Amino acid sequence: MINAMTDPVSRVPDPDFRKKLLEIREMMGSWKQSEYLQQTVQGFRTQKGIYKPGGSEYALWIRQTLKGIYPDVEEPPLPDGSWTYLYTPESKEGRADLSLDTNRALIRSMEDQIPVGVFIERNLPGEKTTYEVMGLAYIDRFDGTHFVLRGLPIDFQSPPMKDPSSSRFQPFENDPLPVTNATIEIRNKGFMTAVRRAYRGRCSLCELGYTFRGEPIGLEAAHIIPVSAHGTSKDVRNGILLCKNHHDLFDRFLWAFDEDYRVVVSDDREFRKSAEKNHVMKAEGRRLSNLPGVEYDLPASEAVRFRLERFHSASDRSDVT
Numbered sequence: 001m002i003n004a005m006t007d008p009v010s011r012v013p014d015p016d017f018r019k020k021l022l023e024i025r026e027m028m029g030s031w032k033q034s035e036y037l038q039q040t041v042q043g044f045r046t047q048k049g050i051y052k053p054g055g056s057e058y059a060l061w062i063r064q065t066l067k068g069i070y071p072d073v074e075e076p077p078l079p080d081g082s083w084t085y086l087y088t089p090e091s092k093e094g095r096a097d098l099s100l101d102t103n104r105a106l107i108r109s110m111e112d113q114i115p116v117g118v119f120i121e122r123n124l125p126g127e128k129t130t131y132e133v134m135g136l137a138y139i140d141r142f143d144g145t146h147f148v149l150r151g152l153p154i155d156f157q158s159p160p161m162k163d164p165s166s167s168r169f170q171p172f173e174n175d176p177l178p179v180t181n182a183t184i185e186i187r188n189k190g191f192m193t194a195v196r197r198a199y200r201g202r203c204s205l206c207e208l209g210y211t212f213r214g215e216p217i218g219l220e221a222a223h224i225i226p227v228s229a230h231g232t233s234k235d236v237r238n239g240i241l242l243c244k245n246h247h248d249l250f251d252r253f254l255w256a257f258d259e260d261y262r263v264v265v266s267d268d269r270e271f272r273k274s275a276e277k278n279h280v281m282k283a284e285g286r287r288l289s290n291l292p293g294v295e296y297d298l299p300a301s302e303a304v305r306f307r308l309e310r311f312h313s314a315s316d317r318s319d320v321t
């Protein structure tokens with residue numbers, strides 16, 4: 001049972017170990033070449049699998065290579081941005097050897113709810129060995145074959161979500177305590193990463209999506225209830241992945257979408273004329289072409305309704321002026 005109220009990294013007694021975990025969290029969502037990681041991440045040069053620094057009782061990170069047995073299909077993130085990954089530990093004759101030092105360190109991390117860094121090797125055509133930095137994860141359990149890893153949610157002070165279908169959407173930020181800038185920065189990164197994964201790296205409206213060395217270019221996670229209205233950044237259901245162009249137009253309330261995810265476009269005549277050849281006009285009245293593959297990550301109706309209201313009052317204003 002994972003039970004967190006504070007930053008789980010702060011539970012680590014050793015300040016040096018804590019710093020290293022924070023460095024991995026900083027890189028969350030990025031794709032890095034192996035050479036870079038060898039220079040910046042302790043143990044990466046020499047260790048595969050699980051890395052436990054000398055003298056530490058906990059594991060610092062796990063690295064899954066393409067040669068390992070790994071799940072072919074990775075589940076999309078849950079609405080809170082948490083994810084599950086099955087890690088196959090080292091084994092003897094096909095059986096996981098839990099007496100190994102490294103496996104024991106993982107069990108220790110599990111017992112004390114200390115997160116570990118997770119790196120997964122990705123195949124990029126024509127590129128050097130590259131890893132996706134998944135971020136930090138709890139060791140949820142050992143199922144007899146795998147360690148079940150649960151990625152920290154966007155709101156890393158909360159435990160990861162269990163059942164997405166029964167979790168209520170909280171449209172607005174309601175932090176009881178003041179939130180530091182560092183926390184906001186990590187949450188923004190978490191929101192971007194989770195929305196990007198949920199929309200498989202393509203604009204929801206026009207399906208544009210470029211990547212270079214694994215990093216998406218020109219895409220942004222837009223808030224449906226804006227940040228200025230205290231819309232949440234902790235839940236994928238208040239997000240939609242858009243290319244920069246369509247994000248700009250969305251922010252200016254020149255288009256929106258309804259509860260059936262059908263595109264509505266501003267009736268401003270100047271805008272409509274200028275956008276004649278744009279995707280946004282072609283998409284009018286149609287369903288957004290790229291939506292999350294799982295129902296639980298779809299934009300929440302509450303957020304969509306809030307947005308539509310803003311959209312309609314914005315077009316009313318432009319009629320007057």
Ligand SMILES: [Zn+2]
Binds near residue numbers: 203245
């Ligand atoms: Zn677009």
